[in-house]
Amino acid sequence: MGGTAKSRLRGRRVAAGLAAKGDPTWVKWLITCASLCFLLLFLGVPLVAVFTEALRKGLGAYLESFQNRDALSAIRLTLLVAAVAVPLNLVFGLAASWAIAKFEFRGKSLLVTLIDLPFAVSPVISGLIFVLLFGLQGWFGPWLAGRGIQIIFAVPGVVLATVFVTFPFVARELIPLMQEQGTEEEEAALVLGASGWQTFWRVTLPNVKWGLLYGVILCNARAMGEFGAVSVVSGHLRGQTNTMPLYVEILYNEYNFVAAFAVASLLAMLALLTLVLKALVEWRTQGESEEAFTPPTAAAAEAER
Amino acid sequence: MSIEVRNVSKSFGDFLALDGVSLHVPDGELVALLGPSGSGKTTLLRIIAGLEAFDLADDGAILFDGQDVARQAVGRRRVGFVFQHYALFRHMTVFENIAFGLRVRPKPSRPTKAEINARVRELLRLIQLETLERRYPWQLSGGQRQRVALARALAIQPKVLLLDEPFGALDAKVRQGLRRWLRRLHDEIHVTSLFVTHDQEEALEVADRIVVMNQGRIEQVGTPNEVFHQPASAFVMDFLGNVNLFHGRVEAGRAVFGSMVIEPPGGLQIDGESARLLIRPHDLEIQPDGEGRSGLRGHVTRVQLAGPIVKIELAGENNQPIYVEMSHERYRQHPCTVGEKVFVTPRDSRLFVEDYTI
Numbered sequence: 061m062g063g064t065a066k067s068r069l070r071g072r073r074v075a076a077g078l079a080a081k082g083d084p085t086w087v088k089w090l091i092t093c094a095s096l097c098f099l100l101l102f103l104g105v106p107l108v109a110v111f112t113e114a115l116r117k118g119l120g121a122y123l124e125s126f127q128n129r130d131a132l133s134a135i136r137l138t139l140l141v142a143a144v145a146v147p148l149n150l151v152f153g154l155a156a157s158w159a160i161a162k163f164e165f166r167g168k169s170l171l172v173t174l175i176d177l178p179f180a181v182s183p184v185i186s187g188l189i190f191v192l193l194f195g196l197q198g199w200f201g202p203w204l205a206g207r208g209i210q211i212i213f214a215v216p217g218v219v220l221a222t223v224f225v226t227f228p229f230v231a232r233e234l235i236p237l238m239q240e241q242g243t244e245e246e247e248a249a250l251v252l253g254a255s256g257w258q259t260f261w262r263v264t265l266p267n268v269k270w271g272l273l274y275g276v277i278l279c280n281a282r283a284m285g286e287f288g289a290v291s292v293v294s295g296h297l298r299g300q301t302n303t304m305p306l307y308v309e310i311l312y313n314e315y316n317f318v319a320a321f322a323v324a325s326l327l328a329m330l331a332l333l334t335l336v337l338k339a340l341v342e343w344r345t346q347g348e349s350e351e352a353f354t355p356p357t358a359a360a361a362e363a364e365r
Numbered sequence: 366m367s368i369e370v371r372n373v374s375k376s377f378g379d380f381l382a383l384d385g386v387s388l389h390v391p392d393g394e395l396v397a398l399l400g401p402s403g404s405g406k407t408t409l410l411r412i413i414a415g416l417e418a419f420d421l422a423d424d425g426a427i428l429f430d431g432q433d434v435a436r437q438a439v440g441r442r443r444v445g446f447v448f449q450h451y452a453l454f455r456h457m458t459v460f461e462n463i464a465f466g467l468r469v470r471p472k473p474s475r476p477t478k479a480e481i482n483a484r485v486r487e488l489l490r491l492i493q494l495e496t497l498e499r500r501y502p503w504q505l506s507g508g509q510r511q512r513v514a515l516a517r518a519l520a521i522q523p524k525v526l527l528l529d530e531p532f533g534a535l536d537a538k539v540r541q542g543l544r545r546w547l548r549r550l551h552d553e554i555h556v557t558s559l560f561v562t563h564d565q566e567e568a569l570e571v572a573d574r575i576v577v578m579n580q581g582r583i584e585q586v587g588t589p590n591e592v593f594h595q596p597a598s599a600f601v602m603d604f605l606g607n608v609n610l611f612h613g614r615v616e617a618g619r620a621v622f623g624s625m626v627i628e629p630p631g632g633l634q635i636d637g638e639s640a641r642l643l644i645r646p647h648d649l650e651i652q653p654d655g656e657g658r659s660g661l662r663g664h665v666t667r668v669q670l671a672g673p674i675v676k677i678e679l680a681g682e683n684n685q686p687i688y689v690e691m692s693h694e695r696y697r698q699h700p701c702t703v704g705e706k707v708f709v710t711p712r713d714s715r716l717f718v719e720d721y722t723i
Contacts, residue, residue, distance in 0.1 A: 252466035
């Protein structure tokens with residue numbers, strides 16, 4: 061994170077250098093305008109459209125979209141999925157990044173590569189993997205069916221697919237952070253007589269808490285918004301296996317635009333909230349790393365003598 | 366508490382970091398582990414602390430006061446360890462950093478809040494940072510961080526104190542002040558202490574005894590005086606201060622280095638062997654001419670008068686550089702100028718012929 065702060069600083073210096081060379085102002089304006097227009101066209105307009113469409117028939121119709129049972133069940137399922145996937149990936153992410161950053165072992169690079177797997181494959185393929193594993197024609201499907209356990213086209217499948225798709229977020233965030241921090245503080249704690257558990261809670265975890273929060277926020281956003289993988293395993297059973305993104309699609313296909321956009325607006329708000337939280341956490345961590353880079357004050361140097 | 370290291374080896378893959386090292390540190394002494402980087406001194410320190418395991422082969426052992434601690438976990442050895450880069454807990458204040466070792470004690474042996482407060486305050490006084498207890502590590506200068514790290518290590522009332530390059534990351538001025546302070550502190554609290562350094566001056570100034578290490582082995586153990594004036598090997602002599610090194614051969618019982626001949630009492634029995642002669646710059650004397658005496662011819666290439674002593678560089682036979690140091694007083698008696706042809710004679714030197722030392 062210190063790295064981003066530094067590179068940003070460098071960016072500013074480069075910009076200043078250009079200005080000093082007397083680059084014409086109109087070039088600066090043209091570039092700025094072009095990027096702003098692009099953003100407006102591809103991000104701003106759709107976002108506005110979502111809310112306009114949702115509110116086209118008034119606030120009453122908008123709110124009514126959430127009154128029906130299917131909508132409520134979609135919201136509940138989305139929250140449930142996130143409530144399972146996020147804590148699971150939090151624990152997994154912590155364990156994996158700890159192992160990778162603080163220990164040397166065989167197959168470490170393989171583990172790092174595997175963590176990226178969900179990013180590398182299309183979500184639809186991820187969904188299909190689970191159908192292949194747990195579907196009625198799949199490897200474990202018949203065995204599970206014999207015991208009355210249904211995974212595909214049921215809630216467990218939706219949860220599994222979401223966990224799979226979102227597991228890199230926390231680990232990816234923590235690995236570089238923990239690697240940068242090294243193991244000296246943990247060693248210091250152990251020498252001072254702390255147990256492994258105390259070391260984790262009092263030293264390791266507080267040192268990565270902002271990075272962890274950042275990862276959790278991203279993980280949560282993806283867990284709630286995932287479409288592809290969930291779509292394959294859910295079966296789109298109304299009131300049972302529909303998450304919000306899937307429900308939006310169904311409503312849209314039924315020409316129920318107000319309801320579709322109303323539910324979509326919830327997801328959009330979640331996205332906006334995520335962005336705000338992300339910015340806050342970034343601001344926080346950057347502040348901390350900048351503090352860390354600040355050379356000792358004159359007062360400190362004075363006290364030295 | 367005394368420390369005893371008995372025949373300890375450590376390898377990292379193919380690299381042998383420690384090769385059967387044995388060492389005894391008597392109770393209450395301040396001992397320096399001195400050596401170039403890669404000589405195994407930090408590895409030895411970490412093994413004593415329990416941060417690193419040594420190779421289990423052979424009969425290696427680490428004993429504190431005669432008790433084997435090799436199987437004891439790091440936290441139970443009651444070792445104070447000061448890391449090279451301090452390793453202060455970055456999210457804790459100075460106060461919390463120092464209190465850490467007391468707060469993590471298991472319930473029965475944990476001091477009360479008031480006791481912890483009193484102990485931390487006492488240590489803050491000792492390191493003269495009472496006013497900074499609420500600061501975070503990033504708000505401190507390097508020297509202050511170093512002292513906090515030391516206080517944190519002392520808080521658990523360690524039986525031995527281990528310091529890894531304690532002044533390595535500080536600038537020269539702070540470094541000097543801090544090492545005198547460490548010496549005084551040790552005279553006050555008398556805890557057996559072992560510190561790693563690659564700076565010979567630091568070792569000579571601070572330590573009661575110096576352990577010189579090279580390539581995973583101990584070259585010599587002795588007081589600063591002993592290792593400086595009676596180096597056990599060419600390596601020790603070269604590492605402790607500047608030396609002029611001359612290569613020569615043993616001929617007819619004498620060691621010959623060009624026009625300089627060293628005749629050890631009793632003579633040398635191993636003719637034809639290559640010999641090395643080491644002479645410290647302040648043991649060389651410059652004279653206008655030799656008149657048949659044993660010595661080296663050369664001409665002056667540089668005279669440096671600034672500083673407490675005069676440093677003179679000569680080009681000897683085959684243009685080998687020779688360094689001479691003398692007092693200003695002596696230089697005034699025999700001044701020399703660049704380009705002048707002179708004759709150099711050793712007042713004192715050490716001869717190393719294979720394993721034979723004089």
